[in-house]
Amino acid sequence: MDVTGKIIGRGAEAILYLNDNGVLVKNRIKKNYRIEEIDTILRRLRTRHEARILTRAKRVGVNTPSVIDVREYEIFMEFIDGKLLKEVLNSTNSSKRREFAREIGKMIGKLHSAGIIHGDLTTSNMILKDDKIYFIDFGLALHSTSVEDRAVDLYLLHQAYQSTHFRYVKELWRNTEKGYMETFKDWDVVLKRIEQISKRGRYAKR
Amino acid sequence: MICLGIESTAHTFGIGIVSDKGEILANARDTYKPKLGFGIIPQEAKQHHEMVKEDVLQRALSEAGIRLDEIDLISFSQGPGLPPCLWTGLEFAKKLSKENKKPLIGVNHPIGHIEIGRLTTGARDPVILYVSGGNTQVIAFASGRYRVFGETEDMAIGNALDTFARRVGLPHPGGPEIERLAKRGKYIKLPYVVKGMDLSFSGIITAAEKLFKSGEKLEDICFSLQETCFSMLTEITERAMAHTGKDEVLLAGGVAANKRLTEMLNTMCKDREAKFYSVPMEYSGDNGAMIAWAGILAYKSGQRTKEFKPLSRWRIDEVDIKWM
Ligand SMILES: Nc1ncnc2c1ncn2[C@@H]1O[C@H](COP(=O)(O)OP(=O)(O)O)[C@@H](O)[C@H]1O
Numbered sequence A: 001m002d003v004t005g006k007i008i009g010r011g012a013e014a015i016l017y018l019n020d021n022g023v024l025v026k027n028r029i030k031k032n033y034r035i036e037e038i039d040t041i042l043r044r045l046r047t048r049h050e051a052r053i054l055t056r057a058k059r060v061g062v063n064t065p066s067v068i069d070v071r072e073y074e075i076f077m078e079f080i081d082g083k084l085l086k087e088v089l090n091s092t093n094s095s096k097r098r099e100f101a102r103e104i105g106k107m108i109g110k111l112h113s114a115g116i117i118h119g120d121l122t123t124s125n126m127i128l129k130d131d132k133i134y135f136i137d138f139g140l141a142l143h144s145t146s147v148e149d150r151a152v153d154l155y156l157l158h159q160a161y162q163s164t165h166f167r168y169v170k171e172l173w174r175n176t177e178k179g180y181m182e183t184f185k186d187w188d189v190v191l192k193r194i195e196q197i198s199k200r201g202r203y204a205k206r
Numbered sequence B: 001m002i003c004l005g006i007e008s009t010a011h012t013f014g015i016g017i018v019s020d021k022g023e024i025l026a027n028a029r030d031t032y033k034p035k036l037g038f039g040i041i042p043q044e045a046k047q048h049h050e051m052v053k054e055d056v057l058q059r060a061l062s063e064a065g066i067r068l069d070e071i072d073l074i075s076f077s078q079g080p081g082l083p084p085c086l087w088t089g090l091e092f093a094k095k096l097s098k099e100n101k102k103p104l105i106g107v108n109h110p111i112g113h114i115e116i117g118r119l120t121t122g123a124r125d126p127v128i129l130y131v132s133g134g135n136t137q138v139i140a141f142a143s144g145r146y147r148v149f150g151e152t153e154d155m156a157i158g159n160a161l162d163t164f165a166r167r168v169g170l171p172h173p174g175g176p177e178i179e180r181l182a183k184r185g186k187y188i189k190l191p192y193v194v195k196g197m198d199l200s201f202s203g204i205i206t207a208a209e210k211l212f213k214s215g216e217k218l219e220d221i222c223f224s225l226q227e228t229c230f231s232m233l234t235e236i237t238e239r240a241m242a243h244t245g246k247d248e249v250l251l252a253g254g255v256a257a258n259k260r261l262t263e264m265l266n267t268m269c270k271d272r273e274a275k276f277y278s279v280p281m282e283y284s285g286d287n288g289a290m291i292a293w294a295g296i297l298a299y300k301s302g303q304r305t306k307e308f309k310p311l312s313r314w315r316i317d318e319v320d321i322k323w324m
């Protein structure tokens, strides 16, 4: 790997650095724990998907970094110079928090309306800059219009609220639902399905 | 303070004896084995537990070299688990508590796994991968509670391996058999299903079964099954580490016996400059010592059980952790 710039982050899959032109490079690094056959397929697929879906999401009105270039395992994209939502959501005031939650719901509704599933909705994958929320990390994203996929997408976010913003789960969730209803017309079946999903793995012993 | 802990959520009836200094004085158990080709039958498991409970108690006491009246506290696994099995443990604990006039406390089973893991490995504040016959969860401590960051959306990994094994005619439990066969296998493509910090196994098991029916070598399928499922588990563990910013991993539950899973997590941790801990074999599956130790922690931090009835769906994040 040829990392010349300043490393600004390390996620679960990638190392991120700024190159000399101020462009952010997301490099999906090799995972030594996985066998080569699985690892290369996943990294290639996810890189390609992520670049493509980042751009599509932007086109349907969701804030995402602009993609500049794509290689086999690397995406060159706009650097969003803000803060991770995870870091600010708990300490922000209540009316702002509700506003953010609703904005998140709206953006998810736009994605779902366009047949896009984000696949890893957590507040580690959202950046706040100038009061605007950006979605990043579309590595697990997919194209789908199924109720199940949409419900799981939202369910993961609910889980993230529960584990990371537990004090505000209700208020966050209510406003996320509200935003989602504004931008996605089939919201009712999806929200109903979430209830079923939460009964499956989580509590069941067998 | 010495605590006697009773485990009976599923297959295993176990009694452990632990002191408040963290010395494990005894860890006796007896595990119900379903008939070849079958999964656990709750009523049969219960009958098993009823049959062995006195014997397990005697073994625990003689292993620890103490008498019942030297015990200060009785704890039992209150849930989650199979209700008939939970009842056996609860009633037995109640009886011992009454006869010996000792306080009684109910323990959340997964917390037992985590705490015995921290005690025996020295992990401080890890991301916990808890993998057993009935559970697959990624857990971490955050503001006063153990919280679930990721989990299976359908079946548990142990159950998935056991189910596949059963369908292709391997003995129960399937996990160790699959591990043995996988040593000689090559990779065949299987679906890889990770959704954020969640995952799902049922599609993979179905696909693996199809491969078997189409005549692929069992060794190759076992190898691919392990590589796929364990990569997924390692991936969501790493994702939880990135999300929480923690730099320790603790592997717990019966599937922790698997060498390949351990190796993968170890490699991942090395690459992240994190520490990897695996609960020693003796304490990784269901056992009584973990319930005794968690009982001590809960009791000493002032926790008291309000209602003595099984909580078959008791979630780990419903319990305040005052001792962290
Ligand atoms: N376009 C971007 N602008 C600014 N920071 C970013 C950008 N993309 C990623 N990051 C930072 O890098 C971290 C990891 O990136 P992410 O795409 O989520 O990688 P991973 O797939 O490894 O989780 C993010 O949490 C964020 O802090």
Ligand SMILES: Nc1ncnc2c1ncn2[C@@H]1O[C@H](COP(=O)(O)OP(=O)(O)O)[C@@H](O)[C@H]1O
Pocket (backbone or CB within 6 Å): B010, B011, B012, B131, B132, B133, B134, B135, B157, B158, B159, B161, B162, B173, B174, B175, B176, B179, B253, B254, B255, B256, B257, B258, B259, B284, B285, B286
């Ligand atoms: N070496 C191994 N590899 C994979 N799985 C294993 C191995 N040893 C045991 N297991 C699995 O562990 C499970 C039992 O673990 P345990 O913690 O006792 O769970 P439970 O009480 O929930 O059934 C079984 O599903 C078994 O197949």
Ligand SMILES: [Mg+2]
Pocket (backbone or CB within 6 Å): A011, A012, A124, A125, A137
């Ligand atoms: Mg990320």
